[in-house]
Amino acid sequence: MPASTAKKKPTSREKKKEKVAKARSLAEDSGPFGKPLFDDPSARALERVGVVDVGSNSVRLVVFDGAARSPAYFYNEKIMAGLGQGLAETGRLNPTGRARALAALKRFAALAKGMDLPSLSCVATAAVREAEDGSEFQAEVERETGLKLWVIDGLEEARLSAQGVLLGWPEAEGIVCDIGGNSMELAEVSGGKVGRRVTSPLGPFRLQQIKGGKKGLQAYIKETVEKLAAEIGTGHERIYLVGGSWRAIARLDMEHRAYPMTVLHEYRMKPQALLQTLHWIGESDMNDLRAKTGTSAARMELVPLATQVLRQLVLTFRPKEIDVSSYGIREGLLYEQMPERLRMRDPLIEACRHAERTMARMPGFGKKLYQFLLPLYASESFQKLRMIRAACLLHDTTWRAHPDYRAEVCFDNATRANLGGLSHPERVFLGLSLLHRYKNSRAGSRMEPLFGLLSEAQIKEAEVLGKAMRFGAMFAVKSPEEAGELVWRPKKKVLELRLNAHSEALFGEVAQARFGSLADALGAEAIVTNVAI
Secondary structure, three states, X not given: OOHHHOOOOOOHHHHHHHHHHHHHHHHHHOXXXXXXXXXXXXXXXXXXXXXXXXXXXXXXXXXXXXXXXOOEEEXXXXXXXXXXXXXXXXXXXXXXXXXXXXXXXXXXXXXXXXXXXXXXXXXXXXXHHHOOOHHHHHHHHHHHHOOOEEEOOHHHHHHHHHHHXXXXXOOOOEEEEEEOOOXXXXXXXXXXXXXXXXXXXXXXXXXXXXXXXXXXXXXXXXXXXXXXXXXXXXXXXXXXXXXXXXXXHHHHHXXXXXXXOOOOOOOEEOHHHHHHHHHHHHHOOHHHHHHHHOOOXXXXXXXXXXXXXXXXXXXXXXOOEEEXXXXXXXXXXXXXXXXXXXXXXOHHHHHHHHHHHHHOOOOXXXXXXXXXXXXXXXXXXXXXXXXXXXXXXXXXXXXXXXXXXXXXXXXXXXXXXXXXXXXXXXXXXXXXXXXXXXXXXXXXXXXXXXXXXXXXXXXXXXXXXXHHHHHHHHHXXXXXXXXXXXXXXXXXXXXXXXXXXXXXXXXXXXXXXXXXXXXXXXXXXXXXXXXXX
C-alpha cells in the first residue's frame, strides 16, 4: 500500500481521547445517561400518584412523589387490619378487621382530598376476592368512601408485584415471590418483562388452619411448593422476596449476622446462611426478637409460619441468592402507568437527577463535573461510570447542612435514601465518595462499620472519586471543563491539569491544595501546564 494512503495507527493518547469521547457521548445521548424527562408531560403526570392496597393483613395508602422513574414516598400510612384473619375457617372477612379497614379507607379518602390528588388507584387482593362477603365489602367501601376497589386475582397480583420489583430493579432475573396474609404468588421476571405466574394459598392466615400438627403443616407446605415449582420451573438463580413477612425475616437475618446496614431494599442472602437464620428464628423467643428489631406484634405473629414457607422455597428452588425488594404491588401500579421509554430509564440516575434539580445550588453542574472527571475513568466499565455519574449529580445536594456535618449527611443520604437500582456495597461506595467530597479523612467516622461492605480497593476508589469531585466542584464555578482539562497517565502515575490561558487565576491556593490531594490519592505526580487558546 502506498505510504500516502496508509492508515496511521492511533497513539495511546488518541485512544484515550476516543474512550473519553465515547463516554461523553453516552452521557449525552442514550441509555440511563440520556436527556432528563422532567419536562415531558407524561413524566410530569406521574409526579403525584396515590395508591391504596387492601391486603389480607394490612391496608396501606402510599402517595408517590418526585422523579417520575424513581419516585419518593410523599406519604405512607399502614394499618394492620387483619382483614383476612380466620377467612379459611369462616369463609368471611374478619369482622374486626373489616371495621378497621373501612375506617382506614375513610381516612385515606379524606387525606387524598386534602392533598388534592386527582384520584386513588385502589386494589384489593386475596381476602376480598375469596371472602363470601367480599363483594358486599367492596360495595360498602364505595358507598361510604367513594373509593372503587379493583379486586384482582392471584395472577394479576403476581404480575403487579413483579412489575414493582422491575421498577427499582430493571435488570432483575429470576422469580418474584410475594407473600400476603392469605396467599403467596410467584412470577418469573427476565429481560425487563414478566413471564409465567402462579398463585397459592400459602399465606400465614391460611396456614394457621391446616390440620395435622407440625408434620401435617410441613407436608402441606412441601407439597404445595413442589406443585408451584412444577408450573414455573426451578432453573432460576435468584428469588426476589416481596411482602411484610419476608421483610421481617430479612431484618432478623441482619440481626443474626450483625449486618451493619438496616436498609432492607436489595438486601441479599445466600441460601445456606438464610437456612441457618431460619433455624435460629425457630429456636428463639419471638418477643425477644421483636424487641431487638422493632417489628410489630401483628407482623411477628406471622413470622414462624412464613419461615417454614421460605425454608421450603429455598430447598425446592435451590437459588444461588435470595434478594429482598421493598417494592411490590403499589410500585407495580405506578409502573403500570409509565410509558415504555420511561420504564427503560435507570432509576438511580433519574433519582439523582431529580435530587440535583430540586436541592443543588446549581442544577446541571453535576453533568459538567462528570465530564471534567471522565479522563480519570476512560477505561472504566459502564457500571462504574454509572456510579461516578450518580456521585457527581449528588455532590452538592446537601449544601444547606451545617459545614461540620455535610460529610456525614452525604453519607447518610446515600446509604439510607429511597434509591432503586443500587446494591448495598454500591450505597456505601456512593456515600463514601460523597463523604470525601467534603472531607479529606474518613478516620474516626461513626460510619466505619459500613466500610466493611467494601474491599480496600473499593474504599480507595471512593476516596479518589470524592477528592476528584472536591477539586472539580470548586475549581471553576461555571464549568471546570471550560477552565482546564485533566490528563491522567496511569502507567507513568502522572496527573496533569492543563489550564486554559484565561483560567490561571482560578488555580489559587485552595485549588492547588485540592489538586495535590487528588494526585496524592492516586499516588501520582501532579503537573500543571498552561495551554494557549
